[in-house]
């Protein structure tokens with residue numbers, strides 16, 4: 048590779064558990080790749096990295112770093128992209144402010160997050176931080192639709208080694224509660240943009256007196272784009288939340304709220320804030336002004352609120368008095384007193400609802416007791432999936448992972464598709480009035496009468512991504528012969544527009560009989576029936592259901608979504624290989640710091656690695672990459688066959704042990720192959736050294752566990768300290784270099 052050229056493969060530097068894992072795994076990957084002349088570069092997309100690259104003017108020359116996310120965002124639009132993307136933090140405001148404080152303490156003079164920006168400078172800083180906040184990475188890199196599924200070997204392993212499942216009682220009181228009206232589902236309008244309507248649209252607010260203000264101008268709508276608008280009435284939301292709290296109390300269950308405040312970074316923290324307000328309603332009635340003066344912002348959660356009011360004994364007493372009257376609360380960490388409402392990013396629906404369902408409908412309350420829970424999901428667009436799953440398991444008992452088939456997913460994700468691209472077009476109504484979408488030709492596309500504070504949003508999905516998604520579905524169905532269902536609700540405005548694309552495409556391809564179109568509730572019931580019978584199904588879904596289902600089904604089938612294969616065929620020809628379908632597992636970092644055991648499972652990385660090398664082989668005719676890819680697949684199989692995945696408990700093999708085994712099986716497979724004699728010769732002594740060193744290496748890895756460790760930071764760890772913690776085997780390091 049010539050200098051200054053993009054490396055053959057780019058591996059992302061992220062945060063939390065997967066980044067710790069990289070400190071051990073990446074040196075191994077680099078060594079093996081280098082032997083085949085393949086360069087593996089890195090790009091920093093961590094939240095700390097994004098903060099530092101955004102504020103060069105606040106930093107000393109030597110502290111400045113490049114804007115790697117912007118560079119990657121360009122690269123994924125080219126056929127040369129070959130990116131291995133690990134999960135990264137999508138920061139809520141409390142996470143963002145914690146990261147800022149840590150960087151400042153480390154000597155980086157980045158500005159504070161302006162809670163209430165007033166000067167122009169503060170407003171500019173706030174706008175920059177808002178671009179770092181929430182799901183700021185994935186939508187930039189996802190220039191393709193997603194193909195998420197369990198590799199055959201992973202699925203076979205799960206069937207042979209079924210994980211534990213909670214029991215579902217038919218009289219379980221666990222349920223899903225949603226609004227019955229005035230939510231996003233009820234108010235949705237959708238249309239497909241015609242040639243005459245295409246061009247830069249704007250979003251306007253029309254006050255009661257007729258005054259028009261522009262909420263967003265220059266909003267490009269291309270021909271063929273499906274453009275939606277909807278809103279949630281906050282008056283109805285507040286009434287619903289108050290009722291849900293009372294209902295939970297009379298059920299004798301615990302209250303839980305499941306949102307996606309990270310990807311839906313504008314709307315969902317607001318909804319979360321209304322829940323905090325509803326929970327503490329009597330306190331707000333009495334002390335609303337005092338709390339406002341103390342800078343309370345409910346959208347940041349109860350944790351932030353308590354921090355601000357803790358000096359006021361009266362308010363604290365009022366909060367305690369309310370707690371005594373409330374139902375039990377679903378906890379994030381009952382030992383530490385962290386509730387569901389503490390931080391908006393602690394309970395994230397895609398991971399949290401499957402965890403409840405896998406546990407047999409159970410959560411943990413303040414006393415650390417297991418119990419049934421009222422799962423509050425205000426909007427109905429997708430809540431029906433969980434409602435139906437819960438009904439299904441109440442009626443049929445828990446899924447049996449030893450016999451269950453698999454639900455794979457083909458997700459419409461490219462180019463900020465659907466709700467997950469809506470944050471720049473989400474607004475709180477400034478007053479009572481009307482919000483409308485006005486097209487380039489002057490026509491009003493959608494309009495809604497709103498009340499002050501209502502959460503209005505518009506979102507789009509473009510024609511080329513829709514067509515690409517349908518094609519991907521056709522390909523996956525043809526390759527597998529599985530049941531294939533488009534999860535689309537003909538009674539929902541947006542879905543009805545998509546069906547207008549899907550039906551003719553299926554007819555043209557002559558495969559209409561191989562696909563079904565079902566609303567999410569019916570599709571859930573059908574898919575669960577199919578996998579219960581041991582067969583497979585392909586869920587062809589929009590972006591939100593892609594996210595939800597690729598945690599739900601793997602967590603039920605495999606025990607975790609960490610083992611998913613997550614391929615994004617980029618629309619311009621490149622490849623983005625996401626590792627797993629889960630997140631950055633903050634719990635795992637806490638455990639590592641407390642007892643030097645990292646239970647992160649790198650199966651997602653292993654699967655992505657094989658795919659990435661194979662892709663390099665296919666697209667660049669790099670035969671050596673193909674050999675490395677096949678050997679990486681054999682190593683992945685070895686991890687499964689010999690049970691080398693990390694254990695959850697200190698004192699047992701962890702993430703680092705699994706990397707040793709991966710390196711060993713990889714080297715053995717390379718030494719054994721005959722396609723490239725030179726590679727075999729190069730890896731034979733490495734394989735031998737790894738085998739000869741087994742006892743020493745495993746001993747050195749085991750010896751370090753059980754004590755506290757220091758990483759020199761949380762968001763911006765010290766690379767030397769992290770490497771020392773994650774690479775504690777001198778014997779292994781001597782072989783890997």
Ligand SMILES: NC(=O)C1=CN([C@@H]2O[C@H](COP(=O)(O)OP(=O)(O)OC[C@H]3O[C@@H](n4cnc5c(N)ncnc54)[C@H](OP(=O)(O)O)[C@@H]3O)[C@@H](O)[C@H]2O)C=CC1
Nearest residue numbers: 134135136137309395398609629630631632633634647648
């Ligand atoms: N693609 C991406 O970039 C994604 C990023 N995120 C971000 O990650 C953070 C945490 O999100 P959260 O919703 O809590 O989800 P996580 O998936 O990080 O955590 C949920 C649980 O899943 C299990 N888990 C996840 N990955 C692994 C793994 N590789 N090995 C073993 N177990 C695993 C762990 O459970 P156990 O208790 O069993 O160990 C973990 O505590 C947030 O900042 C979120 O925004 C979230 C999803 C995707």
Ligand SMILES: O=C(O)CCC(=O)C(=O)O
Nearest residue numbers: 137182185309310594628
């Ligand atoms: O980008 C994010 O915030 C989370 C992404 C996610 O959960 C997913 O893609 O499954």
Ligand SMILES: [Mg+2]
Nearest residue numbers: 397594598628
């Ligand atoms: Mg997800």
